[in-house]
Amino acid sequence: MKIELKDKKVFFENGGLKKEIHPFWLRERVNSDNFVDKGTQQRLFDPTELRADIEINNLNLSKNYLEVSFNDGTCTKLTIQNILKELSNMNDIKCIDKLEWDSSLKDLNDYEYKENLFEEKAMYQALMNFYQYGFVIFKKVPTKDNFIVNFANSIGSIRKTNFGEFFDVKSKPNPNDLAYTSLPLAPHTDNPYRNPVPCIQILHCIENEVSGGFSTLVDGYTVTQKLKKDFIDHYKILTEIKVRFQFIDQSVVLEDWAEMIQLDEKGDFKQVRFSPRLDFVPLVEKEKLDLYYSARKKISEMYNSDKYRIEFKLSPGDLLMMDNHRLLHGRTSYDANEGNRFLQGCYIDYDSTEGKLKHLKRKFNLSF
Ligand SMILES: [Fe+2]
Numbered sequence: 001m002k003i004e005l006k007d008k009k010v011f012f013e014n015g016g017l018k019k020e021i022h023p024f025w026l027r028e029r030v031n032s033d034n035f036v037d038k039g040t041q042q043r044l045f046d047p048t049e050l051r052a053d054i055e056i057n058n059l060n061l062s063k064n065y066l067e068v069s070f071n072d073g074t075c076t077k078l079t080i081q082n083i084l085k086e087l088s089n090m091n092d093i094k095c096i097d098k099l100e101w102d103s104s105l106k107d108l109n110d111y112e113y114k115e116n117l118f119e120e121k122a123m124y125q126a127l128m129n130f131y132q133y134g135f136v137i138f139k140k141v142p143t144k145d146n147f148i149v150n151f152a153n154s155i156g157s158i159r160k161t162n163f164g165e166f167f168d169v170k171s172k173p174n175p176n177d178l179a180y181t182s183l184p185l186a187p188h189t190d191n192p193y194r195n196p197v198p199c200i201q202i203l204h205c206i207e208n209e210v211s212g213g214f215s216t217l218v219d220g221y222t223v224t225q226k227l228k229k230d231f232i233d234h235y236k237i238l239t240e241i242k243v244r245f246q247f248i249d250q251s252v253v254l255e256d257w258a259e260m261i262q263l264d265e266k267g268d269f270k271q272v273r274f275s276p277r278l279d280f281v282p283l284v285e286k287e288k289l290d291l292y293y294s295a296r297k298k299i300s301e302m303y304n305s306d307k308y309r310i311e312f313k314l315s316p317g318d319l320l321m322m323d324n325h326r327l328l329h330g331r332t333s334y335d336a337n338e339g340n341r342f343l344q345g346c347y348i349d350y351d352s353t354e355g356k357l358k359h360l361k362r363k364f365n366l367s368f
Pocket of ligand 1: 179
């Protein structure tokens with residue numbers, strides 16, 4: 001990718017394709033002290049108040065800089081590197097390739113907690129791991145005084161829900177969710193009935209004295225890519241039909257409609273939702289429903305298959321951070337008479353991890 005000048009116009013060339021850079025796009029980036037606050041990088045002017053007929057009067061391109069003066073009397077010196085960075089979306093978390101994994105994944109890539117972890121390079125590596133695999137495990141995280149709240153707020157901000165700022169996962173009488181029993185939990189995503197669905201779940205093991213109660217994870221990305229390859233009609237119907245997900249208890253009724261496999265604007269993977277105790281398909285044509293039910297059965301078989309599931313035991317101090325839009329999680333059953341099994345959980349949103357990762361990338365001058 002490179003920048004070129006011709007007839008008072010700026011072009012960028014990428015893979016043989018040449019496109020003009022809009023003069024207004026450059027004018028918006030005028031960055032001298034009068035125009036941008038150096039601390040916050042926020043504009044000191046409102047670009048919607050600029051004249052619409054911005055044109056370039058003069059241009060000068062050197063190895064590292066592009067100097068431009070405009071017909072409204074302003075001029076700027078922009079670094080080529082910054083322009084190319086914007087044009088290539090190099091700063092976008094989406095550049096981080098998702099790695100597909102299944103039950104053969106052995107190295108869980110865990111990171112040991114220490115006091116300054118959130119400002120260290122190890123945290124950058126842990127978050128990169130999170131975006132590549134959809135989860136990361138931290139060991140030896142303090143278990144006293146609801147430390148999960150400190151942990152979450154050191155990355156970003158806790159996403160509070162009607163389950164509270166954080167929730168205690170242990171078997172209890174009259175539970176409002178199966179999570180609070182000792183029953184097995186099949187792979188599922190959390191809270192598909194919320195709008196927006198919490199992005200990241202954090203589970204912190206405080207006590208685990210039982211022989212069962214293994215944590216399970218399945219990569220929804222891997223499974224849906226496989227479904228797309230082998231069962232395209234099933235894949236398609238699950239990306240098309242918006243299903244109603246619902247949660248009801250004494251104090252709240254939560255509902256949202258969404259596809260089980262949600263794609264982004266380019267048709268690529270965005271999010272999976274799966275919680276077959278909470279989903280209600282709308283009454284559409286019988287033939288469509290035939291296909292939908294067959295597709296749901298197929299994807300359920302895949303999500304529940306040994307082929308895709310990893311299983312591991314969380315020990316006290318272990319903290320699992322997982323992408324709730326990508327991964328499914330569950331647990332095996334346990335016998336509550338054997339002892340305590342006590343996990344604490346909370347949610348954070350993507351802006352937390354993205355903000356922290358970009359900050360550490362900038363701090364250590366690293367790349368995605
Ligand atoms: Fe859950």
